[in-house]
Amino acid sequence: MTGDELDDEIAALLQRADQRYTKGRRALVAALRAAGQPVTILQILDAADGLAQSSVYRNLAALEEAGVVTRVITNDEFARYELAERLTEHHHHLICSMCGDVFDFSLGARTEASLDKALHRVADDAGFTVEAHRLDLVGTCPRCD
Amino acid sequence: MTGDELDDEIAALLQRADQRYTKGRRALVAALRAAGQPVTILQILDAADGLAQSSVYRNLAALEEAGVVTRVITNDEFARYELAERLTEHHHHLICSMCGDVFDFSLGARTEASLDKALHRVADDAGFTVEAHRLDLVGTCPRCD
DNA sequence: CTGACATTGATAGCCATTCTCATTTAGGAG
DNA sequence: CTCCTAAATGAGAATGGCTATCAATGTCAG
Incomplete structure (x- = not known):
């Protein structure tokens, strides 16, 4: 997806x-795109400066609600x-x-x-309506090894 | 694993x-065993009363450190x-x-x-040392549907 | 029994996140 | 362009799950 297509899709969402697709929200999206990996609020504040902490939190919540970004759960x-995967592609962590x-x-x-x-079979048996699956590998990265 | 075997294994860990395998820690293990599903601290305090909140937090940390229990990450x-899986069996959520x-x-x-x-292949490529994998299905349970 | 030390429980403190609110900004109507 | 209304912003206060503190208690060894 090109930058313009991405922007259009986000604007639509x-x-x-x-x-609204405001300046602050555009900066957030740009920071996430530049990072290329899940980043913390602190990393965002460090990278894209001029953003207020409270606005970053608020806008990430708004973007998540709109389906533009995803909160990644870690340890x-x-x-x-x-x-969000709809703007990138399905992947794991x-x-x-x-x-x-x-x-x-x-x-x-x-x-x-x-x-x-297999997962849909399990969900059906349990009476669950599937929204997503999450597959994480926990381990030690080369730098910490 | 019978209750006694489980207890012996936990004592060893x-x-x-x-x-030490104290009274409070035994009560925690009993509560987790009785629940049969991952439970919150609040649920533990409600179910097994007589436990102090601070001790529950401290003991769960100690038990996790010893490999007896696992902290489950959710939304x-x-x-x-x-x-822990070593005391039960490998499963997902x-x-x-x-x-x-x-x-x-x-x-x-x-x-x-x-x-x-497949996961080990991925980890090798990335230079990661695998500790565990985590597979969660996120959706809506029958009661909330 | 006694000393050394782990454990406990009440409470104070921590800190990522959320809330508040006065101010600024953006879009629509005239 | 000018109002007008509502959304968005930013600085700081408040929230709340969790952790640290510390005096009191329990436990094992000798």
């Missing part, structure tokens, strides 16, 4: 949620954010249990498909 | 970590705990995004094995 105490850093990875289409089938 | 703001409840499920051995193989 925000409009649907009655939200440490800091929330991380990345662009490598989480370093030492430093907390998070990296993306994908499985082959075949593995992903068979996993998805 | 604690001993290895220079920790909501409450930490959940369950007996169904997470309800409405009420936050968490349920266990397992995949067939074949699916699990091929997933594990």
Whole structure:
């Protein structure tokens, strides 16, 4: 997806949620795009300066509500954010249990498909309506090893 | 694993970590065993009363350190705990995004094995040392649907 | 029994996140 | 362009799950 297509898609998502695509929100999206991996609020504040902490928190919540970004759950105490899969592509996370850093990875289409089938079977049995699945690898990254 | 075997195993794990298997810790383990699903601190305090909040937090940390329990990461703001997989069996979680409840499920051995193989391949490529993998299904439980 | 030390429980403190509110900004109507 | 209304912003206060503190208690060894 090119930058313009991405922007159009985001604008549409925000409009649907009655939200404006403001300067601050554009800066957030740019920071997430530049990072290329899930980042903490602190990292965002350091990278894209001129943003107020309270606005970053508020706007990330608005963007999440609109389906533009996703909050990534990890082991440490800091929330991380990345662009939603609808704007990128389905992927999973490598989480370093030492430093907390998070990296993306994908499985082959075949593995992903068979996993998805198995998961839907499980969900049906349990009466669950599936929204998403989350697959994380927890370990030690090369830098911390 | 019978109750006694479980207790022996836990005692061994604690001993290895220079920790005692005290009354309060036994009560915690009993509560987790009775629950049969990951539970919050609040649920533990409600179920097994007579436990001090501070001791529950401290003891869950000690038990986690010793490898007896596992902290389960979910979407909501409450930490959940369950007996470690070494004391039960490998499984995954169904997470309800409405009420936050968490349920266990397992995949067939074949699916699990091929997933594990794919994950190790990914980890090797990235230079990661794998500790564990985490597979969660996020959706809506029958009660909230 | 006694000393050394781990554990407990009440409470104070911490800190990521959320809330508040006065101010600024943006879009629509005339 | 000028109002007007409502959303967005930013600085700081407040929230709340969790952690640290510390005096009192329990426990094992000798």
